[in-house]
Amino acid sequence: xxxxxxxxxxxxxxxxxxxxxxxxxxxxxxxxxxxxxxxxxxxxxxxxxxxxxxxxxxxxxxxxxxxxxxxxxxxxxxxxxxxxxxxxxxxxxxxxxxxxxxxxxxxxxxxxxxxxxxxxxxxxxxxxxxxxxxxxxxxxxxxxxxxxxxxxxxxxxxxxxxxxxxxxxxxxxxxxxxxxxxxxxxxxxxxxxxxxxxxxxxxxxxxxxxxxxxxxxxxxxxxxxxxxxxxxxxxxxxxxxxxxxxxxxxxxxxxxxxxxxxxxxxxxxxxxxxxxxxxxxxxxxxxxxxxxx
Numbered sequence: 001x002x003x004x005x006x007x008x009x010x011x012x013x014x015x016x017x018x019x020x021x022x023x024x025x026x027x028x029x030x031x032x033x034x035x036x037x038x039x040x041x042x043x044x045x046x047x048x049x050x051x052x053x054x055x056x057x058x059x060x061x062x063x064x065x066x067x068x069x070x071x072x073x074x075x076x077x078x079x080x081x082x083x084x085x086x087x088x089x090x091x092x093x094x095x096x097x098x099x100x101x102x103x104x105x106x107x108x109x110x111x112x113x114x115x116x117x118x119x120x121x122x123x124x125x126x127x128x129x130x131x132x133x134x135x136x137x138x139x140x141x142x143x144x145x146x147x148x149x150x151x152x153x154x155x156x157x158x159x160x161x162x163x164x165x166x167x168x169x170x171x172x173x174x175x176x177x178x179x180x181x182x183x184x185x186x187x188x189x190x191x192x193x194x195x196x197x198x199x200x201x202x203x204x205x206x207x208x209x210x211x212x213x214x215x216x217x218x219x220x221x222x223x224x225x226x227x228x229x230x231x232x233x234x235x236x237x238x239x240x241x242x243x244x245x246x247x248x249x250x251x252x253x254x255x256x257x258x259x260x261x262x263x264x265x266x267x268x269x270x271x272x273x274x275x276x277x278x279x280x281x282x283x284x285x286x287x288x289x290x291x292x293x
Contacts, residue, residue, distance in 0.1 A: 146198025
């Protein structure tokens with residue numbers, strides 16, 4: 001039983017159960033059409049037509065088969081159209097770390113929709129390690145994260161550079177551009193993002209490379225909460241530059257520097273090493289790169 005068998009049967013029905021007319025419409029010989037109908041009947045062990053006085057009449061089984069065949073052919077044609085036009089009307093599944101998801105993903109999706117208006121973009125925002133797991137389980141096509149990868153079967157491509165800023169309350173004893181020694185920095189009340197976030201991983205990596213460690217007095221999943229805490233004088237914090245720019249420009253906080261610590265970092269596009277990069281995914285990657293320039 002094949003799609004071809006069902007098409008032949010439906011054509012016979014459309015031609016008033018006339019085998020000769022169906023053969024002409026299908027560019028087949030009448031014996032070939034007859035054989036196809038017989039093969040269906042043999043497959044199910046049921047007559048689809050009654051043959052009376054050289055004319056064919058649909059049996060009740062034939063009517064039931066016709067209804068099934070019409071639905072199946074309709075689904076098959078929908079599948080063919082959807083798969084053959086996937087690059088113009090498909091779906092891609094994209095993950096983003098919290099910073100990228102809140103700051104950059106909206107503009108990425110907007111730009112991509114302008115380029116591919118018929119494509120659906122499903123976005124999941126969460127911690128980098130969770131996104132890596134989703135890629136490994138094929139629940140995401142790619143992810144945009146703030147830290148290098150942790151899994152050997154994933155590949156990461158840097159597409160944009162960013163930096164973390166050390167910020168303090170706007171007022172004595174702090175001033176804009178103040179430079180702290182590493183020891184002075186360690187002695188401050190430090191407010192940090194939660195462990196596992198891209199921002200925290202960058203912070204911990206930079207301090208470890210300098211042989212330093214700190215115990216934060218406050219940890220939060222919310223960057224806004226940490227900015228407000230710094231504004232209120234609870235301590236100093238280290239956060240993505242783009243997220244604290246408004247507070248700095250409004251002179252609610254001061255930007256500081258720490259001797260020997262460089263908080264520059266890169267953002268990465270992560271995918272499985274075995275993932276087939278179809279046109280849709282390739283276009284989304286290009287949009288991210290263009291928007292990140």
